[in-house]
Amino acid sequence: MHKRTLAILFTGLLHALSTYANNDEEVSELLPLSLEELMDVKVSISTNTQKTLSRAPAVVSLITAEDIKNAGATNLTEALQGVPGVYIRTNLFGFRPWVYVRGSGSANVLLMVNGAPIKEFISSSGQYWKGLPVSMIERIEIIRGPGSALYGSDASSGVINVITKTAGKINQSEAGVRVGSFDSQTTWLQHGTSWNGFDINFTAELLHTGGNNPLIEKDKAGIAGRASNGYDNADLRFSIAQGNWRLLADHTQKSNLAIGLTGGAYLDPLTRGSDSQTNLALLYKNATFAQDWGLEAELRYRDSAFSSGNGYFEQPPNPASIPYPDGKINQQRGAESRLNFELSGLYTGFRNHAIRLGGGYVKQDQYQVEQFVNYLNPNTGATLAAAGPLLDISDSPYAFLPKKARTNSYLFLQDVWNFAADWELTVGGRYDNYSDFGGAFNPRLALVWQTTDRLTTKLMYGEAFRAPSYGELYAHTATSIPNAALLPESSKTSELGFSYLATRDLKLGFNYYQFIQSNIIATDSTTTYQNTGELTSSGIELEALWQATKTLRLSGSLTDRKEDAPNVRSFNVPKQQAYLRADWAFQPKWHWNLQANWLSKHIYSTRDITSQPLGAYTLADTTLRYVHDKQWEFSASMRNLFDKDVREYVPTSSTKLPYNLPLPRRNVYAEIPYKF
């Protein structure tokens, strides 16, 4: 049996090697095709596909829809797991998957959809952030490092821009279903067409998941139970384009969302939250607006709302300390609007220069705040001695937020100067003025040198900032006291990067960075938000992509990070990560993917106490995909292949969740998309 196994392996290898046709042969096969037929040919993943990316004035990664399908990712956060230095950290409240880049939390990562930040006033990515479904994603662009010189606040350790399938990009229809573990069902429908000179596109995805509902051995009240975390999600997007104009309208809504655990680490069987975002964007882009001028204009409006449903179960009843038979109940509702206008021009009238300049205005308004609790006196804010009915504290000073608005205006200028044949210098900066804390200027400098035909060298420097969040400025929560005098967090990043095409099938990347954060906002010993100290972190990122044969691609990365201040918030994010991925088109219509993510142990800050240290672990996933023809395909995935019991660390866990937060065990998915 073993001999036969070897023979099979060996023949397979030979088969793979022999199919490595040279270009000449392949081009000859393609030339007889008509232009239409050629446009139907799938482009295989090439070592050099992202070649232009290697010259971008930043450390950039790109994830295509194809990459997502091949790796069986069903959510944005799963798709991001293969990016060097990206860590998805599950949050206690609502199991929200925060995206960390280079060890820094989601507050320092700017997450955008079609160029618009999704961050809300009171939370990083929406009250009940669950990532984003992938069926409507065309590609994901990731910058590791600063981006405030172009994008403004939050772009300190990374910028992630999700590009969705919009008008003019797909000209067919697709319907699909996916079913899987945890009582999960997804259906989607997409349609792209042209009508009277307009390109129109529509995508819709509906998801229901019952949640993995992990067993919490002991919550803060010492109670054992399942933390329910199921929810329903609807993602609807419409776009229409004609000439230089593009209109995008989308609506996303989560409902029946069980948060599982409150921020205070109590099991919460009560909450059935919902939140929604509605976006409207009118975009104008004219690359040849006037001689040497390109022009872009954007008008965007967003409305977001959330409701905690029956309310958060802030504390269970306890005859000794919490004399409320129903426990402490906290119902919240909120809504905000965001209006943004931006105008920018690209001037190419000076030889070897591309100058982009522009400016914009943002108004964010928390126009609705409603809160009902059964434990506070709305007039005095004092805790009630005994349980009462739910009382309206919406307009009292004790509500979770005051109604406030913030405006931000900004100007930016960037010059990309091609000053010698193989040299490109990017110099830029952006000035932001906020109505609450004042101004911030963030410069950017990048030198890209095409050292040889195979080697690109980059030397970069950038500054970035993060405006204090609304919560940090004004919101009283169970665990924090606000501070209206906060200054923005700021950061300085220096980077040295090499991108090397060792052979035409092997691409290597190396980056070194130093990331100095100051005025970091964190709670002090009285749980009040303050601008605390500095954190210097430095790290390396190694990446390799090897097209071993025409059908087999291996890729991987290794990252390591050092930090000098043990008490700063992200200290316990794993410092070393390794990622390995194999993509093997072992038969013409088949694709097999295997990926493994290794994370080093969590290191605790000196403030944290834990009885359950978390060691290093590896999570592996596999996906098999079969593309029958232009219409049908099928894929099946298994995530957490070896059914590891992996946990996310909860700060000061021994006083909150002594056994930390369990992550999903092995789960499987199968999907069938159909194009027509």
Place this chain on the structure above:
Amino acid sequence: MKLFSRARNYLLAMLASSLLGFAPAQAAEVAAEASVRAALVFNFLKFTEWPAALESNPHLQLCIASSDPELVSAMESLNARQVHGKAILTMTLRQPVDCDVIYVDSRQRWNNISEAQGKAHALTIGGYAGFIADGGVIEIVLQEGNVRFDINLGAAKRTGLRLYPQLLKLARRIVE
């Protein structure tokens, strides 16, 4: 351990099925990016008409401005093939030459191409995002794993080229 052996069996089963299911080469539905780009360039040449003044020229000079060896090799395989009764002559853009077609894969290289090399007279094809905004004629884009192209009709007219309707019809986007 049990899980591991299960996974190994699974792997072996897949390998075995890969072998047993081995079928003769099928029609190429998937091809290397460089090859597809080269074939696309060849198609563009078929659907382009150069000004009459260039009619007497026995060759179509295809200049390749790229530092991607795979792409250069794929483009070079177009050498000596016939379009409009003329043989394609490929060359990399090192010395000043009068190009009829230029394929360029970065803004940096585009900016470095001089007028003498034919920038103003050639069918210019770009493989980087923003090429038509930089005044190029055709920009090749990858979209969901397929090739697509955008056309700057104004640039084509200034160059004196005529692009056939077959080509315009299939363009993803046309700007004037």
